[in-house]
Amino acid sequence: MQINGTLVNYYFHCKRQCYLFGNRIDFEDNSEDVNIGKALHEERATQDNNELALENIRLDKITEEYVTETKKSDADVEAAKWQLILYLKILKDKGIVRKGRLEFIEKKKTNKEVIIIELTKELEQQLEKHIKEIEKLLEQDEIPAVLNKRSCKKCAYYEFCYI
Numbered sequence: 001m002q003i004n005g006t007l008v009n010y011y012f013h014c015k016r017q018c019y020l021f022g023n024r025i026d027f028e029d030n031s032e033d034v035n036i037g038k039a040l041h042e043e044r045a046t047q048d049n050n051e052l053a054l055e056n057i058r059l060d061k062i063t064e065e066y067v068t069e070t071k072k073s074d075a076d077v078e079a080a081k082w083q084l085i086l087y088l089k090i091l092k093d094k095g096i097v098r099k100g101r102l103e104f105i106e107k108k109k110t111n112k113e114v115i116i117i118e119l120t121k122e123l124e125q126q127l128e129k130h131i132k133e134i135e136k137l138l139e140q141d142e143i144p145a146v147l148n149k150r151s152c153k154k155c156a157y158y159e160f161c162y163i
Contacts, residue, residue, distance in 0.1 A: 012079035014147055017157050062098065077102075
């Protein structure tokens with residue numbers, strides 16, 4: 001399976017969610033939070049008219065200087081950062097060098113509305129390591145354990161994991 005931004009995001013957020021999504025067990029259509037995020041994404045894409053699909057990724061916005069990824073909230077900044085780093089690497093491999101711009105509509109945990117990321121050799125090496133870990137995770141025979149975190153209650157996979 002080709003690793004996409006959603007898988008990278010889920011890998012940092014929850015290994016179980018990454019495994020399930022990567023093995024085509026998809027509960028996202030049943031999630032109100034996912035549907036709200038999709039609606040916000042579609043609204044912004046219509047306003048800006050800058051969304052770009054490239055291979056297995058969908059970029060929210062690309063300009064001469066930035067690739068912008070917009071998230072509903074800052075609930076998992078680390079996961080969002082690595083998703084954007086994957087996008088920057090894929091673009092760089094195609095000869096398109098940009099900085100990353102991570103925007104949050106709702107800010108709960110950080111006071112920053114925008115985070116700027118520049119792709120470095122070190123980040124590329126770490127990303128390659130994470131991609132290998134994701135591939136290994138997806139090939140496992142067993143589903144990773146449930147996290148039992150407060151954030152699980154808002155997850156699209158909550159019913160699968162707990163009910």
